[in-house]
Every structure is written in structure tokens, then in C-alpha cells.
Amino acid sequence: MEKELTHTTNTISNSLSHQEKEEKIMIPERFHPFFETMAKIASFIGRFFKNLFTPPFETTAFLEQCYKIGYQSLLLIGITAAIAGVVFSQQSRPSLVAFGAQSWLPSFVAIAVVRSLGPLITALICSGKVASNIAAELSSMRVTEQIDAMEVSATKPFKYLVVTRILAATIMIPILTIFADTLSLMSSFLSVNILDQTNFNLFFTKVFESISFLDIIGSISKTVFFGFAIGAVACYKGYYASKGTVGVGKAANGAVVTSMFLIFIIDLLALQVITFFR
Amino acid sequence: MENQLVIEKRPVTNKHNKEIVTVQNIYKSFGDKKVLQGVSFHLDKGENLVVLGKSGTGKSVLIKCLVGLLYPDRGSVEVLGENVLELDPVGLDALRLKIGFNFQNSALYDSMTVGENLEFPLKRNFRDMTEKELDKAVNEALESVGLAHTRDLMPSELSGGMRKRIGIARTLILKPEIMLYDEPTSGLDPVTAKEINELIVEVKEKYHTAAIVITHDISCAKTTGDRIMALAEGEVLKEGTFEEVSKTNHPALKAFFEY
Numbered sequence: 001m002e003k004e005l006t007h008t009t010n011t012i013s014n015s016l017s018h019q020e021k022e023e024k025i026m027i028p029e030r031f032h033p034f035f036e037t038m039a040k041i042a043s044f045i046g047r048f049f050k051n052l053f054t055p056p057f058e059t060t061a062f063l064e065q066c067y068k069i070g071y072q073s074l075l076l077i078g079i080t081a082a083i084a085g086v087v088f089s090q091q092s093r094p095s096l097v098a099f100g101a102q103s104w105l106p107s108f109v110a111i112a113v114v115r116s117l118g119p120l121i122t123a124l125i126c127s128g129k130v131a132s133n134i135a136a137e138l139s140s141m142r143v144t145e146q147i148d149a150m151e152v153s154a155t156k157p158f159k160y161l162v163v164t165r166i167l168a169a170t171i172m173i174p175i176l177t178i179f180a181d182t183l184s185l186m187s188s189f190l191s192v193n194i195l196d197q198t199n200f201n202l203f204f205t206k207v208f209e210s211i212s213f214l215d216i217i218g219s220i221s222k223t224v225f226f227g228f229a230i231g232a233v234a235c236y237k238g239y240y241a242s243k244g245t246v247g248v249g250k251a252a253n254g255a256v257v258t259s260m261f262l263i264f265i266i267d268l269l270a271l272q273v274i275t276f277f278r
Numbered sequence: 279m280e281n282q283l284v285i286e287k288r289p290v291t292n293k294h295n296k297e298i299v300t301v302q303n304i305y306k307s308f309g310d311k312k313v314l315q316g317v318s319f320h321l322d323k324g325e326n327l328v329v330l331g332k333s334g335t336g337k338s339v340l341i342k343c344l345v346g347l348l349y350p351d352r353g354s355v356e357v358l359g360e361n362v363l364e365l366d367p368v369g370l371d372a373l374r375l376k377i378g379f380n381f382q383n384s385a386l387y388d389s390m391t392v393g394e395n396l397e398f399p400l401k402r403n404f405r406d407m408t409e410k411e412l413d414k415a416v417n418e419a420l421e422s423v424g425l426a427h428t429r430d431l432m433p434s435e436l437s438g439g440m441r442k443r444i445g446i447a448r449t450l451i452l453k454p455e456i457m458l459y460d461e462p463t464s465g466l467d468p469v470t471a472k473e474i475n476e477l478i479v480e481v482k483e484k485y486h487t488a489a490i491v492i493t494h495d496i497s498c499a500k501t502t503g504d505r506i507m508a509l510a511e512g513e514v515l516k517e518g519t520f521e522e523v524s525k526t527n528h529p530a531l532k533a534f535f536e537y
């Protein structure tokens with residue numbers, strides 16, 4: 001098993017380009033594979049930031065990714081968020097009614113959606129849709145030597161492929177979250193309205209009374225990290241995919257599993273930070 | 279240390295400025311698998327060198343070492359006067375622009391049309407080129423491989439032979455000084471293979487490039503090569519003109535010529 005691991009890392013390090021090779025030298029050979037991977041991830045992220053701020057900027061490729069990651073996820077996220085809004089209100093309503101507190105429903109839903117439900121739904125759907133897509137795309141380019149072909153024609157594939165995707169994910173996922181929050185609250189209002197005949201203004205006044213500025217800021221900053229995690233994990237898995245068609249499946253699968261796991265970890269950490277400020 | 283000694287035994291032959299590629303004693307292994315074991319060769323200006331060898335002897339690894347896609351464990355690689363192993367990323371990119379690398383599987387960008395495939399390296403290296411100039415360069419490159427009508431097709435719509443040609447056009451568009459062909463005729467029928475061989479010779483005459491052609495196809499070696507180098511088990515077996523190499527008695531080489 002150990003032999004297999006070192007073999008894989010060896011294979012990967014052998015297919016690295018010059019810059020990557022330089023970074024590789026710092027890692028002592030036969031180091032524990034876990035730390036080696038950690039160091040590789042750190043240098044990958046470092047390379048992202050270094051490339052992010054050096055011109056020329058890849059505006060067209062970046063906008064194309066925004067369209068793919070953002071616009072093309074709107075429908076899926078809209079429907080999921082709307083359903084979640086309905087289900088959540090319908091399920092919490094009986095308990096509130098039992099205490100004669102159904103007038104609190106808007107506040108209750110608002111807090112749940114803005115603080116937790118909206119960001120989580122958006123991020124998890126994007127792990128499934130966006131991360132797998134990016135990882136599969138980049139890994140198949142790696143496997144068919146398209147990335148190598150870009151490398152040898154001096155076209156800087158890291159900048160063109162990786163930087164644009166991570167940046168687009170980091171920016172689009174917060175925007176998608178705001179969209180998801182809005183749709184969840186709307187659908188919640190509609191589903192409550194069918195039973196209780198509330199007034200639109202009254203519902204949303206209560207919604208905005210119950211969520212604070214900190215809720216919104218906290219929620220958006222959290223999703224920036226979600227987006228970065230999704231983009232970075234997917235690109236990392238795809239860009240360093242192992243050779244052969246198995247590499248594509250492994251990259252896509254690894255991107256979804258790892259990014260979903262990271263989203264919950266980030267959520268937990270964000271909760272601690274936001275609670276500290278509250 | 280050992281490496282040092284070997285180099286001293288083989289003095290640098292780059293005296294008359296004719297040599298544009300000089301490889302000395304390169305070794306490369308992947309884990310326990312030894313692939314290259316002390317390969318040395320040179321390529322002169324305006325010359326087509328054929329590297330002949332059976333599958334898995336490390337031919338692809340060898341040319342990947344010339345462009346910094348792979349790094350040898352030891353030995354030295356000098357291309358167009360630059361020490362490839364010590365170049366920084368900027369210098370490496372500048373050198374890579376002068377080398378046209380044709381991949382074994384063509385490696386066309388399958389999310390782009392043929393035209394966009396060709397434009398891509400130009401657009402990203404020469405950002406101030408106008409649409410008109412790009413257009414002209416793309417047409418010219420496509421015409422030189424005889425596929426001007428495929429400009430709007432996707433790579434998945436092309437046949438294997440067409441893919442190889444487009445791959446060649448994509449490298450020609452940067453007007454390289456050295457062409458590297460990794461098995462340009464593998465997987466092609468004899469007629470198409472012959473056309474590709476002729477194209478390689480044509481490219482040499484029209485663009486005045488030197489080239490390294492990797493192959494295990496004898497007719498390709500015969501038509502495209504000025505000089506042949508036979509590799510086996512990661513070492514150079516024999517080197518010379520086609521006639522010289524074909525007279526060999528070496529069992530690993532003989533089979534190539536018994537067609």
C-alpha cells in the first residue's frame with residue numbers, strides 16, 4: 001500500500017512543469033505522503049494568488065467561467081432553494097402553531113435560510129455540479145496531454161485554466177447564495193400564504209427585522225470561502241490527475257467528496273467566528 | 279560525480295555552431311523503472327533526425343526532456359544555446375516558442391474548433407495581434423497542411439490523419455525552428471502515413487526547420503530522416519544514415535527492417 005502511494009506521488013511529480021518542480025524540491029523525498037500532499041496544496045494555492053495579481057489578466061476566459069458556474073447553475077439552485085423553503089416552512093409550522101407562535105414563522109424561516117440553509121444548499125449543489133464538472137474537464141485535458149500541449153506552446157495553462165476557474169467560483173457562489181436565499185424566502189411566503197393568508201409586506205418586514213447586518217455579512221463571507229474551496233479543490237484534483245482514464249473518474253469523485261467535506265468544516269469554523277462577534 | 283567523469287570523456291562537440299540540440303548522458307527513471315540510461319545525441323541545423331525504437335524504450339520521455347515537460351535525473355540538455363535544465367519559467371517559455379512539439383495523440387483542444395485551436399497559441403503569446411493578422415496566420419497554417427476547409431470543425435469531427443495535420447499546423451503557426459514529432463504516423467493507414475511523411479519533408483523545406491521524428495515505422499524513418507538513431511532499453515544502439523543502420527545485425531534492431 002505504502003509502495004503504491006509513493007509510486008503515485010512520484011508519477012505526479014514527474015509530470016510537473018518547471019515552476020512546479022521548483023516547489024517540489026522543497027519537500028524532502030520519502031516524506032510522509034500526507035504532508036507531501038499538504039505542501040503541494042499550499043504551493044498550489046500560493047501559485048494561484050501569485051498568478052492572480054500578475055497581468056495580463058484573463059478577462060474573457062474568466063467571464064466565460066462566470067457564465068458557466070453562475071448562470072448555468074441558476075435553474076438548479078433556484079428550484080432546490082424554492083423547494084427547501086417550502087419544506088422548511090411547512091415542517092416547522094405545526095410546532096409553532098402548537099405554541100400559538102405561528103406569527104414568528106417568518107422570522108424563524110428567515111434566520112434559518114440566511115444563516116444556514118441558503119449557503120449550504122448552494123454550496124452542496126455546486127459541489128455536485130460545478131466541482132465535478134471542473135475536475136472532469138481539467139483531468140481529461142491532463143490525461144489527453146492537452147495541458148502539456150498548452151505548456152509547450154508557452155500559453156501558461158495554469159493561469160488560463162486554473163486561476164479563472166477558482167476566481168469565478170469564489171465570486172459566483174456568494175451571488176448564487178443570495179439568489180437562493182431570495183427564492184427560499186419567496187417560496188416560504190407563498191406556502192405560508194396558502195394556509196394563513198399573510199400579507200406580503202408583513203411577512204417581509206418580519207423577515208428583515210429578524211436578520212441582522214452581521215447575519216448577512218457573515219453569511220456572504222462564509223460563502224466566499226465555500227466558493228474558493230469548491231474551485232480550488234476541483235482544479236487541484238483535475239490539474240494533477242493521474243494518467244489514464246481512471247484518473248478522470250478519480251478526480252471528479254475526489255473533487256465532490258473533498259469539497260463537500262470541506263464545506264461542512266468551513267461552516268463549523270465560520271459559526272465559531274460569527275458567534276464570537278455576536 | 280560519476281556523471282562528471284562521463285561528460286569529460288565526451289567533450290562538448292558544439293564547436294561549429296551547427297548543433298542546435300545537444301543532449302549528453304541523460305538518465306531518467308520513474309520510481310524503480312529505469313527508462314533512459316545515458317542517452318547522448320545531437321541535432322544539426324536543417325537536419326531531420328529519426329529516433330527509432332520499440333514501444334516503451336522511452337522515446338516520448340526523451341523528447342519531453344527537450345522542452346522541460348520532464349526533467350532528467352542527470353545529464354545535460356542544451357537546446358538552441360540554452361541550458362534547458364536551468365532555465366527560469368520566462369526563459370523556458372521563450373525557448374518553447376521556438377520549438378514545435380507534436381504529441382503522439384495530437385492533443386488538440388477538444389473544446390475549441392480547429393480555427394480556435396490554431397489561434398490559441400498566437401492569441402496568448404502575441405496579445406496585440408489584430409483579428410485580421412490572426413485570420414491570415416490561421417489560414418496560412420491550415421493551407422500548408424492542406425486542410426483549409428476544416429477551420430470551423432470540432433476536433434472530434436476529424437479523422438486520425440486530419441488530427442495529426444492540424445496538430446502540425448498548430449505548431450507551425452508559431453514559426454518554430456525545431457519540430458518534434460512524436461510518432462506522426464502511428465495508427466494511420468499506409469496511404470495517410472505516406473502523406474504525413476511527405477508533409478514532414480515539405481515542412482522542412484518550406485519552413486527551414488530541423489526536426490526530431492520519433493517513430494517505429496520504417497517507411498517513415500526512410501522518407502523523413504537524414505540520420506537515424508536507434509534506441510533500445512534506454513540506450514543508443516546505433517546511429518547513422520538509413521543504409522548504415524539498416525545493415526545492422528543487432529537482434530533488437532533487425533526486426534524493424536524485416537518488413
Ligand SMILES: Nc1ncnc2c1ncn2[C@@H]1O[C@H](COP(=O)(O)OP(=O)(O)OP(=O)(O)O)[C@@H](O)[C@H]1O
Pocket residue numbers: 011014015308313331332333334335336337338339340382494
Ligand atoms: N509520467 C510518467 N510516469 C511514470 N512512468 C512513465 C511516465 N512517462 C513514461 N513512463 C514510463 O516510461 C516508459 C517509456 O515511456 P515512453 O512513453 O517514452 O515510451 P515510448 O518509447 O514513447 O513508447 P511508445 O512507442 O509506446 O510511445 C514506459 O514504460 C512508461 O511506463
Ligand SMILES: [Mg+2]
Pocket residue numbers: 337338339382460461
Ligand atoms: Mg511514445
